Amino acid sequence: MKIDVTPVPFEPWALVRLHEQALASRAKVGACAVFVGTMRDINEGDEVRAMTLEHYPGMTERHLTRIAEEAEQRWGLQDVLVVHRVGQLLPADPIVLVAVWAGHRREAFEACRFIMEDLKSKAPFWKKEQLDAGERWVEHNTPGH
Amino acid sequence: MAITVKFFASLRERVGVEMTTRPYRDGLTPADLWRDVLPDTPIPGNVLVAVNMDYATPDRVLTDGDEVAFFPPVTGGAA
Numbered sequence: 001m002k003i004d005v006t007p008v009p010f011e012p013w014a015l016v017r018l019h020e021q022a023l024a025s026r027a028k029v030g031a032c033a034v035f036v037g038t039m040r041d042i043n044e045g046d047e048v049r050a051m052t053l054e055h056y057p058g059m060t061e062r063h064l065t066r067i068a069e070e071a072e073q074r075w076g077l078q079d080v081l082v083v084h085r086v087g088q089l090l091p092a093d094p095i096v097l098v099a100v101w102a103g104h105r106r107e108a109f110e111a112c113r114f115i116m117e118d119l120k121s122k123a124p125f126w127k128k129e130q131l132d133a134g135e136r137w138v139e140h141n142t143p144g145h
Numbered sequence: 146m147a148i149t150v151k152f153f154a155s156l157r158e159r160v161g162v163e164m165t166t167r168p169y170r171d172g173l174t175p176a177d178l179w180r181d182v183l184p185d186t187p188i189p190g191n192v193l194v195a196v197n198m199d200y201a202t203p204d205r206v207l208t209d210g211d212e213v214a215f216f217p218p219v220t221g222g223a224a
Contacts (some may be wrong), residue, residue, distance in 0.1 A: 037223025054154050056214060059198035084221065095223040116222060124195070125221025126154035137155040138220040144184070 001072065001080045003056060003064045007087035012036045012097040019081045023101060029078050033108035035098045035116050041091035044139070045104075048129045053086045053095070056124040060084075067118045071100065075107040082115065084125065146209040150178055153216035160186065169209040176203040205221055220221055 001020065016034055023029065041048055068080040082098040099117045102108040120141050127138040147166040160183055165185050167181055175196065179188045194201050195214040207213065 039223065055221075056151075056153055056195070056198070056216065059195055059214070062198050096221070120219075120222035121218065122200075123221050124153070124193075124216060124219050126217065127220045128154070137217070139155075140218060141220050141222070 001068050002082070003061055003068060004083045005060055005064070005086055006083065007085070010083055010085065010092050010097070011094055012083070015081065015083060015097060016035055016099050019079070019099065020101070023079055025078045028103060029101045030103050031105040031108035032099065032101050033105070033112035035096070035112050036094055037096040039089050039091050039093045043129060046131050048091065048131060050130040051089045052128045052130070053089060054126045054128070055086050060124050062145070063123045064119065067115050069110040070114050075102060077102050077107065079113055080115070081110075082119070084119070086125070132137040148173065148178060148207060148209070149212040149216040151181060153214065156189075156192065156215055156217050169207070171211065173207045174204050175201065175207070175213050175215070177187065179203070179215065192216070
């Protein structure tokens with residue numbers, strides 16, 4: 001399992017490939033589900049030029065680790081990779097990567113979604129958007145179901 | 146020892162405090178700390194509280210040395 005909160009831009013597909021190559025239990029894996037979230041250039045009808053993502057160093061990593069461990073146990077996963085950007089982002093930048101490796105597709109889909117929804121509703125991250133008219137904090141998340 | 150108090154994101158900007166410390170006393174709760182630091186600001190209904198980096202309720206009784214954080218609803222992830 002790997003959890004990473006990084007101020008450095010990342011390339012999700014390269015990270016998935018690297019992580020998969022290092023999997024100890026590759027022969028047990030029948031399914032891999034991947035979610036990649038990227039930054040859009042529009043929100044609530046306004047053009048967004050850039051975005052700053054703040055987190056709570058320590059608690060954020062701890063919470064993500066806990067979610068991933070819970071998913072591993074609940075769905076008997078072979079491995080989990082979660083990467084989340086912080087700092088200054090531009091439109092089209094990847095924000096979040098959740099990849100899970102499981103025996104079968106049902107476990108993979110369900111665990112990937114569980115981690116993503118829990119992350120969105122509970123992991124301590126906050127977005128601030130930079131618009132032409134100034135800055136604003138994003139006050140609530142879109143529902144995922 | 147003392148209690149460390151942290152504020153994050155829009156809440157930090159609103160209250161104008163990033164981090165402060167307060168002396169510990171028996172029975173102290175996050176709600177007491179909020180009133181100590183911000184006597185003129187009622188605690189917002191949607192504020193989230195963490196004690197030692199775990200979610201907690203504002204009436205949780207603290208232990209000396211605890212770290213208490215107040216923050217707004219979280220907005221991570223994407224799409």
